[in-house]
Amino acid sequence: MAPARLTPSQTVGPFFGPALVRAELEQMVEAETRGARITIAGRIFDGDGAAVPDAMVEVWQANAEGRYDHPEDRQEKLLDPHFHGFGRFGADRDGRFRIVTIKPGAVPGPRMTLQAPHLNLSIFARGLLNRVVTRIYFPGEPLNRTDPALNAVPADRRATLIATRDPSGAGDSYLFDIFLQGDRETVFFDI
Amino acid sequence: MDGSARYRREPIGTHPPLASPAYASTAKRAPRFAPVRIEQSLSEITGPRPRIAVAPEEADLTRWEGGAAMGERIIVAGRVLDEDNRAIAHALIEIWQANAAGRYRHENDRHDAPLDPHFSGVGRVLTDANGAYRFMTIKPGAYPWGNHHNAWRPQHIHLSVFGPAFATRLVTQMYFPGDPLLALDPIFNSVPDAAARSRLVAAFDLGLTQPGYALGYRFDIVLRGRAATPAVN
Numbered sequence: 001m002a003p004a005r006l007t008p009s010q011t012v013g014p015f016f017g018p019a020l021v022r023a024e025l026e027q028m029v030e031a032e033t034r035g036a037r038i039t040i041a042g043r044i045f046d047g048d049g050a051a052v053p054d055a056m057v058e059v060w061q062a063n064a065e066g067r068y069d070h071p072e073d074r075q076e077k078l079l080d081p082h083f084h085g086f087g088r089f090g091a092d093r094d095g096r097f098r099i100v101t102i103k104p105g106a107v108p109g110p111r112m113t114l115q116a117p118h119l120n121l122s123i124f125a126r127g128l129l130n131r132v133v134t135r136i137y138f139p140g141e142p143l144n145r146t147d148p149a150l151n152a153v154p155a156d157r158r159a160t161l162i163a164t165r166d167p168s169g170a171g172d173s174y175l176f177d178i179f180l181q182g183d184r185e186t187v188f189f190d191i
Numbered sequence: 192m193d194g195s196a197r198y199r200r201e202p203i204g205t206h207p208p209l210a211s212p213a214y215a216s217t218a219k220r221a222p223r224f225a226p227v228r229i230e231q232s233l234s235e236i237t238g239p240r241p242r243i244a245v246a247p248e249e250a251d252l253t254r255w256e257g258g259a260a261m262g263e264r265i266i267v268a269g270r271v272l273d274e275d276n277r278a279i280a281h282a283l284i285e286i287w288q289a290n291a292a293g294r295y296r297h298e299n300d301r302h303d304a305p306l307d308p309h310f311s312g313v314g315r316v317l318t319d320a321n322g323a324y325r326f327m328t329i330k331p332g333a334y335p336w337g338n339h340h341n342a343w344r345p346q347h348i349h350l351s352v353f354g355p356a357f358a359t360r361l362v363t364q365m366y367f368p369g370d371p372l373l374a375l376d377p378i379f380n381s382v383p384d385a386a387a388r389s390r391l392v393a394a395f396d397l398g399l400t401q402p403g404y405a406l407g408y409r410f411d412i413v414l415r416g417r418a419a420t421p422a423v424n
Contacts, residue, residue, distance in 0.1 A: 004276050004413040007390055008382040009206045010364040011214075013349060015295040019287035019313040020351060025241065047219040054299070060239050060357045070237035072356070086239030110230040120234050120357055127216030129207035129381050131360060132226070135234075149229045157224075180220045190226035191235045191358050 009130035014054040016124070021056060021090030028059070028087040028101040034080050035064025035102030038172045040136060040163055044095040044123070047181030051095030055125035057178075059087040059099055061118070066105025075108070103138070103172070109148045116143035116150065123178060132188040136176050137162045153187050160186045196417040197231040198358040199274065207381035214377040215338050231358060238357035241283055243315070250316040252286070252328035260310035262291025262329035264405035267365070267393065270322040271352060274416030278322030284412075285351040286314040286326060293332030302334050327405065333372055345372035345379060354414040365410045366392045 012020075029037065044052040062068050062085060067077040069084045085104075089097040101119070109115040119136040137144055139162055144150055150158055163174035179186050209221035248254075253264050271279040289295050289312060292304040296312050310329060318324045331346050347364045354360065366373060373379050373392070382388040390413070399407025 001276050003416070004272055004274050004411070005387070005390060006201060006205050006274060006415065007361060007363055007411075007413045008387045009361060010349075010378060010381075010391065011216075012351075012362050013364075014299055015289075015297040016287060016349065016351075018297060018311070019285055019349070024243075047223075050219070052220065058239070058360075060234075060237075062234075068233060068237035070240070070356075072237050073233055084239070084242060086241055107233050109232045115232060115234065118234070122357075122360055124362060125220060127214070127220035129209055129211055129214065129217065129221075129378070131362065132209070132222060148232070149227075152229050153227050181222055185222055185224055187224070188222055188226045190228040191231060 011126060011129050012056065012124040014126040016056065017090055020088065022088075025086075025088040028083070028085075028099070030082045032082040033102055034083070036172060038101060038103050038174060039169060040099040040101070040119075040174045040176050041166065041169070042097055042176040042178060044091050044097070044125070044178045045180065045182070049182060051093075052125055052180065053091055053093045053095055055091040055095065055123060057089045057091070057097050057099070058122040058124070059089070059101065060120040061085045061101065062104040062107045064102050064105055066107045066117075068107065077105075106143055113146070113148050114143060116141045116147040118147075118149075125180075128180075132180070133191055134178070134186055134188050135161055138174070139164060149189065157187050160184065197236060198356060198415045199418050201415060204384035205382070205387045208383070211377065211381040214381055235358045236356050238355060238359065239353060241353060243283060245283070245315045245317050249314050250326040252310065252312065252314045252326065255309045255311045258309035260290065260329045261307050262310075262332075264327065265330050266325065266327050266399055266401060266405050266407040267348065267410055268323070268325035268399050268407065269409050269411040271318045271324065271354070271412045271414065272322050273354070273359075273414050277416070278318070278320070279354055279414060280318060280320045280322055282318045282322070283353050284316050284318065284324055286316070286328070286348060288312050288328065288331040288348045289334055291329050291332050293334030304332070304334065330367070338377060343372050343375070345370040345376050350412065352412055352414065359414040361412070361414055363412070364391060367408070368392055368395055
């Protein structure tokens with residue numbers, strides 16, 4: 001049989017909210033979920049520094065042990081029946097999103113490496129003809145120095161991928177702004 | 192990576208370049224730096240499988256709030272598969288669209304066309320064990336937008352698909368054959384390769400058409416396939 005040909009991407013447009021942004025998809029943690037609770041708050045900006053309200057962020061992450069809830073992850077680490085690793089967050093009118101989750105453990109990288117704890121992000125918006133993919137890393141992690149994805153990024157742009165501590169936030173709170181374009185453009189990955 | 196195969200690189204020309212000047216909204220939103228290529232890891236070859244109970248009636252957009260929607264009923268069906276023709280079973284497809292008059296049920300849609308009290312424009316369906324899906328809806332209307340003078344979007348249905356991995360996530364739009372607006376639409380034409388662009392156009396299918404009820408359109412969705420050789424640790 002001839003190989004099937006890939007379907008092209010198209011923009012999510014401005015009117016996806018009622019279909020895609022649903023309260024139940026923002027709930028990543030339950031009371032019984034294992035791991036340290038964290039909050040990551042941020043805003044999405046365009047090249048003029050204007051907020052992007054018609055955007056959506058999707059999170060995919062490992063559990064606190066560093067295992068993904070997926071059949072391809074065959075590590076002998078515990079699965080957590082109360083954590084599946086997916087969340088979807090619509091931006092508000094000021095481009096704000098707020099992720100409440102647990103801090104993921106380290107997961108293996110290519111060729112026997114170990115990746116620093118991170119969240120994988122897909123960002124969709126009007127004006128984006130395809131999703132853009134980035135990662136949120138955590139400040140002060142020793143594994144950040146050897147993480148293969150961080151090391152693929154020029155040193156002067158790496159900081160765009162590392163959340164900062166939120167001094168005003170309660171508990172373990174972080175800030176992570178996303179700049180689609182401009183002087184502080186976030187690093188996006190080609191996966 | 193325990194011998195699992197990575198996903199193939201996406202062919203040049205299939206996906207639109209993010210910076211597509213004819214689509215004005217890309218000007219301030221498309222990143223200027225090229226994305227940084229990374230090797231796929233467990234982070235990319237695993238992916239979300241949203242645990243959503245989808246009710247059968249969510250695949251029928253022709254009725255809402257106790258009544259029948261206005262407009263031409265249609266049946267849309269096809270398969271979700273990968274580049275190796277492997278079925279993507281039990282995949283979630285999320286659907287949204289304008290009503291027959293070309294109006295979305297959304298607070299930011301200011302187009303002066305009527306809302307339909309019996310059309311939400313939102314649906315969900317799961318593929319079966321063979322990757323097949325089917326939903327019923329109303330043929331969406333064309334609508335004007337502010338991209339350029341006298342700009343109109345061709346009739347289209349938005350589709351969001353979770354494949355087997357983070358690497359296979361896809362959001363796209365399905366168009367209709369013979370629509371004169373296709374040649375003029377900067378979003379459709381942002382896909383560089385003409386053959387790839389044509390894959391966004393559904394095919395009228397008399398076999399899917401239900402006598403006395405609704406025309407049928409076939410639309411297959413193809414996600415990335417696995418690389419030929421498993422990754423070596």
